[in-house]
Amino acid sequence: MEKIDYQVKEEENGERIDKLIASIGENWSRSQVQQWIKDGNISVNGESVKANYKCSSKDLIVIEVPEPEPLNVEPEEMGLDIYYEDEDVLVVNKPKGMVVHPAPGHPTGTLVNGLMAYCKDLSGINGVLRPGIVHRIDKDTSGLLMVAKNDNAHEKLVQQLVDKTVTRKYFALVHGVIPHDHGTIDAPIGRDPIERQSMAITDKGKSAVTHFTVLERLEPYTLVECVLETGRTHQIRVHMKYIGHPLVGDPKYGPRNTLSTDGQVLHAGVLGFKHPRTGEYKEFSAPLPDYFTQLLNKLRQNH
DSSP, X not given: OEEEEEEOOXXXXXXXXXXXXXXXXXXXXXXXXXXXXXXXXXXXXXXXXXXXXXXXXXXXXXXXXXXXXXXXXXXXXXXXXXXXXXXXXXXXXXXXTOOSSXXXXXXXXXXXXXHHHHOSOOOOTTOTTSTTBOOOOOTTOEEEEEEEXXXXXXXXXXXXXXXXXXXXXXXXXXXXXXXXXXXXXXXXXXXXXXXTTSEEEOTTSBOOEEEEEEEEEETTEEEEEEEESSOOTTHHHHHHHHTTOOBTTOXXXXXXXXXXXXXXOEEEEEEEEEOTTTOOEEEEEOOOOHHHHHHHHHXXXXX
16 A cells, blocks of 8 residues: 655645545546545544545645556447557547546546457557557647557557657647747656655656747747657656746646646647558647637637
């Protein structure tokens, strides 16, 4: 059982404990947290509390995360947005709000559940919970993912990620007006030593490089294109926060006073790779989702 200590920050004063803890974990649902509270897995300053407990700044919350129960991944029909498919690889456009693979708190409704209903042949390298999954994007990030349909394709696609030859372009709306048109963020990312459910810039982290280009300035926001050279967890979200321009709507790395968007405004719009069998370079583009374009149009009108 994993034990996590969390001290409530000044700006979190008065927030319900179930809501606060659900925001700490990447894949923790509020109902799951409420069950942990009922089961006595969560205490505040050494005392048991109820799910509606209002946190006070400097409260010490201790979370004992239960060992995950084995999951049986069931196929679910869900009308996936498939951009490309052949005998080796599949490219899918994941909607915002969908988790990529099952995890505690998200046993169903994930991309993997949908893939298993759509396609009977998926690589088994990542085990039963992540069949075919070569790389991931966050739940509230939309966009393109490549999926391997056999182990040979999986190994070759992963090698391209290691060799940094995969094209990955993201579109993000960030806080503040970035004055320069181009930039490169080269800062190592690792687990946050204080908030273990978050990532941070740290000397002990792994190399992480993001190139960005300003596409449009919509004061007090900026639309940027980010090109990943590496693929660390939460890389764009952490890097843009690092340079003082966190993503709009980001509940983990952004300001609390932000636009209401149900998560970060981030879209994996371009994906390119060499086909694992033929070696031919293939590139795919997915337009911005409706919520993203509607938000931009509203900002343009105000601007």
